[in-house]
Amino acid sequence: MNLIRSLLFTIWLFGGSAVIAILGTPILLMPRSASIALMHFWGRYVRLGLALLCGIRIEVRGEAPQGAALIAAKHQSLLDIAGPFNFLPDSCFVMKKELLRIPWFGWYATHVGMISVDRQGHSAALRKLVADTQDRMRHDRQVVIFPEGTRTKPGAAAAYQPGVAALYRDLGLPCTPCATNSGVHWPAKGIMRYPGVVVFKYLEPIPAGLKRGEFMKQLEERIETASKALLDEGL
DSSP states (O other): OHHHHHHHHHHHHHHHHHHHHHHTGGGGGSOHHHHHHHHHHHHHHHHHHIIIIIOEEEEEESOOOOSSEEEEEOOOSTHHHHGGGGTOTTEEEEEEGGGGGSTTHHHHHHHHTOEEEOTTOHHHHHHHHHHHHHHHHTTTOEEEEOTTSSOOOTTOOOOOOTHHHHHHHHHOOOEEEEEEOHHHHSOSSSSOOOOEEEEEEEOOOBOTTOOHHHHHHHHHHHHHHHHHHHHHHTO
């Protein structure tokens, strides 16, 4: 039964997403806010499909930032992107440059001003990341970066990348960590989805001004500890 539900959701996700993207194409000629509204609609569409077909509910804990904010989030699933469109008003994700080549996805990402990163660009890529983030902050957006750089399995150790430290240092703003258990119910690979509660837990912001080493230590400890605690809840 769970396999059938997962197959139905896969059809719901990819079929519906394609229809939404294609029918929404004229929005690419409109102001950025129109594409943001479409992404919010898409986020609710994904959430509805998870609830109806997979028995997966999304829960938000803590205070999701509403104005200009730097968010460092645990990354286990595609849901870590779709989910926040339900509760962040103007989210902006840091993503690898290659994703912009995907038809429609890349067009919408460019239109709403997602931040692309060339992983081979080294110091130049970091400078661009900081400059782009500063620009988005001027528009009161919530910039979401995944410090691990890629999706990891629940409970697996991951190396935190330096991009988030550069943003934290140069922006001079607090950083809000976000823990999750999304990979338990929506694994990074395969089509299977498992019923339960996906939690996005926004933790107390790390204040601005810490040394790089202390900041990275606190960030990793907070995210990993809170994410493990969610796994221990067995939701």
